[in-house]
Amino acid sequence: MTNGRRFVILSHDRSEASVLRRLVREAGVQVCGDLFDSDPSIRAEAAATVGLKPYCSGDDGAAYLSEFGTDDKEPAGFGLLYEHAARGPASTAWDFVRSRQDIPIVHLTSDDLLVTWLRAEIERRCGDTMNTRPTDTPSFEVDCERLAEFFDRVVAKRYWVRLVFQSHPFLEISYRQLVRDRSTMYRVLKHIGAGAGSTDVAPDWLVEIRAEQIMAQRVIANFDEVCAYFRHSPHDVYFRDRPADGQVAARAGFCPRPFESLGIDAQGKLRVCCEDWLTTPIGDIRSGGLAEQWNSQTAVAIRDSILDGSYRFCDSRQCPDLVKGTLPAFEALPKGFQRWVAEGRTVMSNLPATLSLGYDPTCNLKCPTCRSDFIVLKGEAFQRALAVHRSVVSELLPAARQAIVTGHGDAIASRIYREFLRNLDASKFPNLRIIVLSNGLNFDARMWETFSAAHSAIMGASISVDAATPETYKLNRGGSFEKLVGNLRFLGELRRSGKIDFLEISFVVQANNFAEMVDFIGLAREVGCSSILFMKLIRWPGTFSETEFANRAVQESDHPLHQEFLEFLQQPIFESSDVDLSNLSHLRTPGP
Amino acid sequence: MYGEVFQDELDARREGLGFPNEVFETGSDGASYLSNNIYEECAGDDELFAIGFKLFYMQAREPGARTAWRYLMHHRNLRIVHLTRDNLLEAFVSFVEARASGRWLSEVDKLLRGAPMHVDTDECLAFLDQIYSYRGWANQAFCQHQVFELSYERHLIADFGSAMTQVQKFLGVPPLRLPVLLRKQGTAPIETRVINFDEVRRALRHTIHAIK
Numbered sequence: 001m002t003n004g005r006r007f008v009i010l011s012h013d014r015s016e017a018s019v020l021r022r023l024v025r026e027a028g029v030q031v032c033g034d035l036f037d038s039d040p041s042i043r044a045e046a047a048a049t050v051g052l053k054p055y056c057s058g059d060d061g062a063a064y065l066s067e068f069g070t071d072d073k074e075p076a077g078f079g080l081l082y083e084h085a086a087r088g089p090a091s092t093a094w095d096f097v098r099s100r101q102d103i104p105i106v107h108l109t110s111d112d113l114l115v116t117w118l119r120a121e122i123e124r125r126c127g128d129t130m131n132t133r134p135t136d137t138p139s140f141e142v143d144c145e146r147l148a149e150f151f152d153r154v155v156a157k158r159y160w161v162r163l164v165f166q167s168h169p170f171l172e173i174s175y176r177q178l179v180r181d182r183s184t185m186y187r188v189l190k191h192i193g194a195g196a197g198s199t200d201v202a203p204d205w206l207v208e209i210r211a212e213q214i215m216a217q218r219v220i221a222n223f224d225e226v227c228a229y230f231r232h233s234p235h236d237v238y239f240r241d242r243p244a245d246g247q248v249a250a251r252a253g254f255c256p257r258p259f260e261s262l263g264i265d266a267q268g269k270l271r272v273c274c275e276d277w278l279t280t281p282i283g284d285i286r287s288g289g290l291a292e293q294w295n296s297q298t299a300v301a302i303r304d305s306i307l308d309g310s311y312r313f314c315d316s317r318q319c320p321d322l323v324k325g326t327l328p329a330f331e332a333l334p335k336g337f338q339r340w341v342a343e344g345r346t347v348m349s350n351l352p353a354t355l356s357l358g359y360d361p362t363c364n365l366k367c368p369t370c371r372s373d374f375i376v377l378k379g380e381a382f383q384r385a386l387a388v389h390r391s392v393v394s395e396l397l398p399a400a401r402q403a404i405v406t407g408h409g410d411a412i413a414s415r416i417y418r419e420f421l422r423n424l425d426a427s428k429f430p431n432l433r434i435i436v437l438s439n440g441l442n443f444d445a446r447m448w449e450t451f452s453a454a455h456s457a458i459m460g461a462s463i464s465v466d467a468a469t470p471e472t473y474k475l476n477r478g479g480s481f482e483k484l485v486g487n488l489r490f491l492g493e494l495r496r497s498g499k500i501d502f503l504e505i506s507f508v509v510q511a512n513n514f515a516e517m518v519d520f521i522g523l524a525r526e527v528g529c530s531s532i533l534f535m536k537l538i539r540w541p542g543t544f545s546e547t548e549f550a551n552r553a554v555q556e557s558d559h560p561l562h563q564e565f566l567e568f569l570q571q572p573i574f575e576s577s578d579v580d581l582s583n584l585s586h587l588r589t590p591g592p
Numbered sequence: 593m594y595g596e597v598f599q600d601e602l603d604a605r606r607e608g609l610g611f612p613n614e615v616f617e618t619g620s621d622g623a624s625y626l627s628n629n630i631y632e633e634c635a636g637d638d639e640l641f642a643i644g645f646k647l648f649y650m651q652a653r654e655p656g657a658r659t660a661w662r663y664l665m666h667h668r669n670l671r672i673v674h675l676t677r678d679n680l681l682e683a684f685v686s687f688v689e690a691r692a693s694g695r696w697l698s699e700v701d702k703l704l705r706g707a708p709m710h711v712d713t714d715e716c717l718a719f720l721d722q723i724y725s726y727r728g729w730a731n732q733a734f735c736q737h738q739v740f741e742l743s744y745e746r747h748l749i750a751d752f753g754s755a756m757t758q759v760q761k762f763l764g765v766p767p768l769r770l771p772v773l774l775r776k777q778g779t780a781p782i783e784t785r786v787i788n789f790d791e792v793r794r795a796l797r798h799t800i801h802a803i804k
């Protein structure tokens with residue numbers, strides 16, 4: 001199997017792998033069916049199509065596969081269902097495929113497991129194959145537990161396939177894509193090394209049995225019972241009303257974040273996006289290795305939701321990109337990333353490119369938007385955060401291109417981050433760019449000098465301010481405004497002199513400060529910032545009471561100052577290119 | 593803290609609730625029961641800092657009862673303690689042992705010594721896949737809630753005291769030192785508790801549940 005150009009089509013039972021194989025075959029590529037089917041006659045038939053002797057029960061699976069078309073110069077492949085070669089000596093077939101990381105894998109999945117299962121069930125009952133007419137099918141009762149078992153099995157195995165074949169040339173396609181999108185077959189042929197474009201990728205015989213054609217409601221005699229059984233279960237999704245073709249509210253653009261970013265918060269939760277707009281963690285620092293959890297079940301589900309356009313984990317009212325509609329178009333994504341998306345990969349073989357270090361929440365301030373008291377990690381808590389930090393530095397930092405220090409707390413007040421910046425030798429991480437997030441009160445020239453070995457890696461800083469006057473600063477932050485402005489001037493100088501590329505100041509908009517937004521822009525420009533970020537007030541756990549939040553949340557339509565705030569936002573200055581209204585953008589009517 | 597108020601068996605439900613609370617009637621509405629009997633009943637009680645109950649993924653799945661899930665998912669202010677097992681095979685074997693012995697819990701000072709069990713590999717795999725599937729679903733279904741992931745092995749077994757402190761902190765209740773009342777059923781290594789362990793290992797080999 002090492003000499004020829006081999007490929008494998010992996011799929012679950014009832015996934016219509018036979019349709020894909022037929023298409024591949026019609027493109028002139030040698031491919032056979034289920035060499036390890038439990039039925040010897042099917043095995044024999046499959047083997048005969050490629051001139052192979054059939055697999056005999058009890059033989060070693062790997063040894064059998066090693067005979068598969070070793071002399072061929074042309075691509076040749078076979079289908080392997082999740083359930084096949086699962087036990088006994090045959091199971092070494094899986095070891096064989098797993099260990100050959102040069103074998104291209106085509107992973108055929110189904111978007112709608114109910115339709116998949118039903119179609120096969122109808123086929124089984126009616127003996128009809130491609131052109132099943134569900135209208136002629138007598139209805140039948142469905143055993144919910146049996147169906148649930150099928151769903152569970154496929155879902156678990158699908159994840160396993162994505163994980164174990166992440167280092168193989170891997171292409172995941174769904175049956176739906178195969179029958180609806182002409183470019184899918186082209187991609188398959190390219191992937192397996194066959195001359196693409198030589199085939200009619202939508203032959204007449206390819207009839208799609210769509211969800212609505214199956215008419216599950218009519219075919220399943222106990223449909224209501226089945227629906228109710230699966231309500232609020234992992235498989236609920238197959239029973240909800242589905243939008244017809246073309247009505248799928250898929251979002252324009254792709255969010256690359258879950259594919260390239262990893263953050264670790266103060267609770268040890270691992271996240272692929274900011275907690276404020278994607279609340280679901282993908283893992284926990286205590287649950288295992290960082291690299292392993294980067295591809296956890298939840299991480300993969302989140303990436304799936306980006307690829308299918310549903311963005312179901314994302315809070316579209318909070319996420320700035322969703323509020324503003326500024327997700328990058330597929331074409332604007334870097335080439336490498338475009339490839340990942342085209343291959344349908346949700347398990348990443350690359351480690352995260354962007355790291356957000358948030359495990360030390362230490363800060364010299366206690367801003368009411370963030371915490372109700374000072375937090376300085378000490379003792380055991382400090383040691384725990386330090387251990388996390390060491391794992392991040394050893395496991396993830398070498399592969400990272402960007403590190404955000406810190407997502408929660410202050411990069412300068414934290415001993416862990418301060419020492420990290422002091423001891424980092426930028427020459428050892430030539431591709432790394434660091435963004436320092438701080439309240440700026442201690443980020444002065446002296447501090448900057450202590451980071452001298454890291455200077456070339458520090459790309460910029462983001463300073464949280466929330467005020468343009470000493471009085472409001474005292475209310476919202478509690479430090480010396482004068483000192484802050486002095487430090488901002490220093491950082492502005494660093495930017496002007498090209499020592500850092502980026503200097504941002506940020507402002508959480510509230511009832512007590514929105515009137516200072518214009519002055520804030522003035523201050524930012526005066527000190528030399530490159531960007532000014534305004535953000536919505538979010539009620540974090542352990543911060544405001546409900547009443548206090550309601551009093552401050554001027555972005556809410558029932559706030560007494562809301563109308564005034566909206567009018568304030570209409571000023572042309574907020575349209576400037578250096579101003580980012582992020583998740584408040586929707587409150588501003590765009591100018592003419 | 594109540595026990596399994598949606599347990600299949602009426603007696604077990606009664607036990608999970610304690611006298612004099614009204615037990616959930618089979619076939620009645622799960623959401624109303626939670627609203628009227630579990631949460632609301634105690635709304636005016638100043639002595640109570642928090643109230644909760646235990647629910648397995650597969651409980652409250654019958655007609656009527658199942659609206660309890662809708663209630664929980666819709667009430668985003670509820671805090672969820674999501675208790676998970678890292679070692680699902682261990683969980684399955686404990687389940688098989690408990691089923692065979694009829695004893696689902698054992699007290700700390702009562703050591704159990706059962707005979708090794710035979711594990712049906714198909715049943716085992718279906719169980720593991722089901723838990724895998726439901727665990728992923730729970731993460732998604734409650735992603736807008738405040739959730740505390742409590743690992744049986746890494747938290748409860750490794751350091752019960754600190755795990756309980758964290759849970760109490762999460763729930764916003766004054767911390768109390770809580771005694772360990774129950775111990776896990778099988779304390780011997782799983783290899784010695786399963787007669788056909790090698791067969792199980794082989795059956796799980798090319799799955800997400802492979803034994804490391």
Ligand code: SF4
Pocket residue numbers: 255256257258273274277278311313314315319320321322
């Ligand atoms: S919440 Fe926004 S930034 Fe985060 S993954 Fe979703 S779309 Fe991307």
